[in-house]
């Protein structure tokens with residue numbers, strides 16, 4: 001597992017920028033007033049640089065330095081996991097123009113971060129109708145899954161081929177909802193929304209923060225820190241399901257569910273070469 005930190009510092013004239021460059025971080029070509037870095041945890045000064053970021057924030061406020069952490073896994077790590085989170089890296093079509101599909105509630109909470117006043121924004125999302133679009137995605141041999149714009153890559157859609165492969169293998173917990181033509185309301189051919197079976201919350205406290213419950217559904221809202229693997233309470237994960245969703249309010253500003261698959265489902269997707277537009281994150285057991 002490798003951790004990448006995307007770091008932006010503004011203004012770029014702050015003395016720490018030069019020190020970070022001296023520690024071997026290569027500055028990205030970008031706007032002159034902004035210093036941007038992609039830092040990997042293999043850099044021996046990784047933690048030292050993050051301490052400098054903290055110093056900047058204490059002195060200048062949180063807007064002066066922003067960090068975004070992502071985790072990158074090897075195939076061997078995915079292969080060894082009993083449960084994996086799955087999402088797509090390909091936004092295949094636009095469904096955001098049809099807000100009637102969702103019940104959406106937005107919330108803003110005043111927060112103080114370092115010495116800045118800010119707002120913590122989050123939302124409760126529930127899918128009420130089948131997804132609608134006018135322009136369905138184009139499948140290719142290596143691309144049989146996608147997400148839609150606006151769902152933060154959480155919603156999963158697939159082709160007939162992917163659906164048939166999952167059903168033929170006898171995997172459990174996957175159902176498939178039609179996606180409809182936004183003009184006629186008719187189901188579109190060769191396009192399905194993968195709808196894993198809803199389960200009780202089995203995420204375990206770990207590398208994310210849990211904030212107070214959602215005011216609409218009272219589910220826990222998880223915000224991943226990106227600094228370590230997410231964890232599940234294995235004893236609560238249903239043993240007979242290969243496709244599962246935890247309907248937690250999940251994510252920094254989105255109340256989207258969390259899709260989890262079994263190792264068996266992961267193996268099938270890999271063996272059938274259906275994994276090319278999917279991202280897998282191995283989950284640890286608490």
Ligand SMILES: [Zn+2]
Nearest residue numbers: 124214217249
């Ligand atoms: Zn909610």
